[in-house]
Amino acid sequence: MKNLSKVSDGYLENKIKYLKLLAKQYPSISKASTEIINLEAILNLPKGTEHFITDIHGEYEPFVHVLKNGSGVIKRKIEELFSDTLDESEKKMLATLVYYPEEKIELITKQEDNIEDFYRKNIYRLIELCRYASSKYTRSKVRKLLPDDFKYIIEELLHEHMNSQHKKEYYKSIVETIIQIDRAKEFIIAISTAIQKLVVDKLHIIGDIYDRGPRPDIIVDKLIEHHCVDIQWGNHDILWMGAASGEKTCIANALRISARYANLDIIEDIYGINLLPLATFAMDMYKDDPCKDFMPKTNDQSFTSREKSLIAKMHKAISIIQFKLEGEVINRRPEFEMDHRLLLNNINYDNGTINIKGKEYKLKDTYFPTIDKNNPYKLTNEEKNIIDKLVISFKRSEKLQKHVSFLFSKGSIYLKANSNLLIHGCIPLNEDGSFMSMKIKGKEYSGKALMDKMEALSREGYFFESKSNQKQYGMDIMWYLWTGKCSSLFGKDDMTTFERYFINEKETHKENKNPYFKFREDESICEKIFEEFGLEVEGSHIINGHVPVESKKGESPIKANGKILVIDGGFSRAYQNKTGIAGYTLIYNSYSLQLVSHEPFNCAEEAIVNESDILSTTVVVEHKAERKRVRDTDNGIKIQEEIDDLKLLLMAYKKGLIKELQ
Template sequence: MSNFYKLLKEKFPRKEDIVTEMINLEAICQLPKGTEYFISDLHGEYDAVDYLLRTGAGSIRAKLLDCFDWQKIVAVDLDDFCILLYYPKEKLAFDKMNLSASAYKTKLWEMIPLQIQVLKYFSSKYTKSKVRKQLSGKFAYIIEELLAEIDRNPEKKSYFDTIIEKLFELDQVEDLIIVLSQTIQVLIIDHLHVVGDIYDRGRYPDRILNRLMAFPNLDIQWGNHDVTWMGAASGSYLCMVNVIRIAARYNNITLIEDRYGINLRRLVDYSRRYYEPLPSFVPILDGEEMTHPDELDLLNMIQQATAILQFKLEAQLIDRRPEFQIHNRQLINQVNYKDLSISIKEVVHQLKDFNSRCIDSKNPSRLTSEEEELLQQLMIAFQTSESLKKHIDFLFEKGSMYLTYNDNLLFHGCIPMHSNGDFKSFKIAGKTYGGRDLLDLFESQIRLAYARPEKHDDLATDIIWYLWCGENSSLFGKNAMTTFERYYVSDKVTHQERKNPYFKLRDKDDICTALLQEFDLPKFGHIVNGHTPVKEKNGEQPIKANGKMLVIDGGFAKGYQKNTGLAGYTLIYNSYGIQLISHLPFTSIEEVLSGTNYIIDTKRLVEEAKDRILVKDTTIGQKLTKEIKDLDHLYRHFQEYDD
């Protein structure tokens, strides 16, 4: 321990330095806690996600109502001002096109003092040093001066106005307004929690990740779709063909080819050589138009090729991993290749749209030499994509299977359970795992696989695939993934995927209390859970177990919105309590600019704090308190730690 204090003394070589730091940390502990924002199941829908981050899920508008008496500010429309704060570049361009030059300049003059007042109000709960870090280098000094003089006396009015006039003269006013809006956006969310599934059917998970990488404070709890991309980068051929298949199914091949720079030419040639378009593989467009009809056929054939490759590889994995206990999913081996039928639960079904041209009926899971070479080439392309590696590195750096933070438990998916509430067990290498231990096992194996990308069929890499579709996977949460049946069997009874009992049990207060205890959290904590859309139109509620369980599937994927009745939920936890936000579908930035698309539907109070929550009451506060104790010890024993 003495070495620790010697190192600490190197950082604070004078007692005055220790005093300054202790006072600073003590003061921070007395500030209101920052606003946490929870978002889940982003599914590649960049524009909708970006809108919620820009608006703080309505928090900016709500704070503006607190900041000003809008009945007295007759010259400025609240909604119009909000749009400027949300989309400053686009709003300025819109106004410049629709207003006269003089009216546009007058409006800019009016906006800057308001923005400065808003920034001052929003930053009042933070230290000056924290606010200073968020200011753009280009305008940092100017903004600090404007903040200092916004509540100016008449004698200094000319000082403030001269700064603005000079910015007009130098054609810098628009840039200043943009920076002010962006700074306000950053300050409204102090910490962002992304509760899984950045990837899926949406077109722009890469843009979302780039957006998140610029966020100062965030964490990620991995979702099932995230993990398959992580698995592909870690060396899993199964995960790789799965993400390609899903991309082809949802018309998102451009993500792989154009933006990740992964060459699919050999796969395209292979797909065209052995497959032809079939009805079961028509891509799902989510309302988007295809510019070239031939692209539909190509996506159809790629989807078929990768599906067969996936089923072959899956059968091989099941053979080498009997401990996974998913032998019933070796469906490609169970096909009767004489009449192309399959027996499922003692019922014989004729297969539809099943192209067996590349399958050896005597050894169905065997890859051809051409397929082996193709997979090897694709893996090299995936693992040498710099842009993909940047994103996967970020997921590993900021992500985990679960997080405990400020007495809340965050995870995607479920904690696998039996119907009586006991944890389901998963046995590997002679040891049984369940509950928290199971999630810890999964995380350690995911990280091990990524550390050894040259290994393609080791246990760690295979466990990533198990997380995608295994019965005891906390990210999947069902008894089986019926991809094979959905493609090739007409009887929809075979398509059913039975959910883990967790999804019913999570409605119960005692179950949620037990889950919190499993993760060493107090019974007054909350569980924030993503993964499953809440069908509110059928009466399902996102707030469960007397407020202990909060289900916040963001509902961004357009394909799910018709089943849920809205566009999902996000969660805000500030110093006053917890609010659940429900959304309407996002349409377009153009409609936002015209004032016709405000997607915040309703806000529900989950829990109101009896007293305003301070930093000292949070996870960060606990760390700061420990730092203060260490500094206090060093101060009182300063001479003992001389070299």
């Protein structure tokens, strides 16, 4: 903003149309001045806490717990506030009460003889904790985060001083009345929920909500309820987004993965998609085939051998359909450069072998009753009928469409947030460190422009009308983002699904990571990426997940001298033997950037009964010598722009260019 004393009348006159619109909101010098004072004060508040989570993969219980405890932030605040007044057991109980107020009160009610005394003590503690958690926000912001039922009461209690002689009885009477009219339980639930909201200002989900774990739908529902969240899509998310759009290959892949991990319940029971046609077809077509390489990966003892056999048959049936459908896309889109994935062409169906990259391999499964060896990518009539019905079911699933619409509204391929670049997988690079390029509709894209283009096309794939060329191309791009070499979400040169199912030799299973992963320790490459995305070299970070950090082998999640932070530490149980932990999260508050590693979480019931929290270890990645303020954030830049505009409005009022409304 120019110095106001140097702003010319001509400059003001050029802005007059906009300033008149602003004057409708601030119709007098008094109202504009008050807002400037308010916004200037906000700029000097401490920066809000940001919470980063990635690669949840349907593991809803540990996710919900980490969400409730703010990756240990609530426990730390309890320790800071009550270190000298509460013993360890009291602090553990208070933390559990904040995380699970309803369940904990139900348990306490059965154990405590004097429940009113319990309510009284803990209401006072929760008010004190809520006041402490809200201390760096404006009253207006705190008010918005308070539950409607108790908004006025909590606000009164937060801004009264217990030690004030004038207000002591007033304060006490509010608490006593809450207990006497039997609203203590509801009040504790309300204020605990408020505390959970207040400790984290912004939640960032850096991809892969879906697949492997049992209930991604619960995770999305929790995110929909969250007061402030953004999402960077992962490859598993874009797969489900493509499936919801009606893209056939994405539907087949989503079903295959759900069958692989025995999670078909999410398809049928949660999203209401009818799998009976697929099950009937699989039982008929593979009735004498043991499908041993398609048995589901599960430790759930509730599955009978008959159920596992049916899932295996469905798994194989949808896999073959997937390979055929992928062939259609590859042939339709030569710019995807994926001809080497047309493996069904390379099978010798008479002797049970396949030629890959000039080498012959024996297939471990040669039963292909639905493949025409002369036209291997042609769907049978039954397969075509099944996939057509599935497309209709996916597009008509009200809950799935609600969830995917939310992913589009709150999500993106990447996000710049307070000097951090948030991406799920990688920035696609060539071997020499240059940005990988791809030709889309005749035009070459690379780096940021490529990611922007792919996001725009994905949105067209979901939102454009059915049967339009734009929609089909956008849907094909969503599948490419799941599996293509230039995809920032995938980050590999190949997805060797067929080889893993049908060939024993592990050399064929190899999926080469994008050179980005080799360059993750190279600070100069990081600086090049910062420049590409318009970020300052000093103080900026790349935060991503996607590839689990193998902590038990000594791998560090901190790369390139702190410029890259990889926070996929194994939320998914399927990865925990490999990683040795149960996930990393990241906390960025006004003082520091903190990396938190978590031990496996058993279940919410144990946390409630035994008051056990996730065991977490915090490492400070960066500590700020000077506390960051709101003015140092992206939001601060926007607020400063508002202040500058309001100051111009004041000048316009004083010069008579705009008249005050009385």
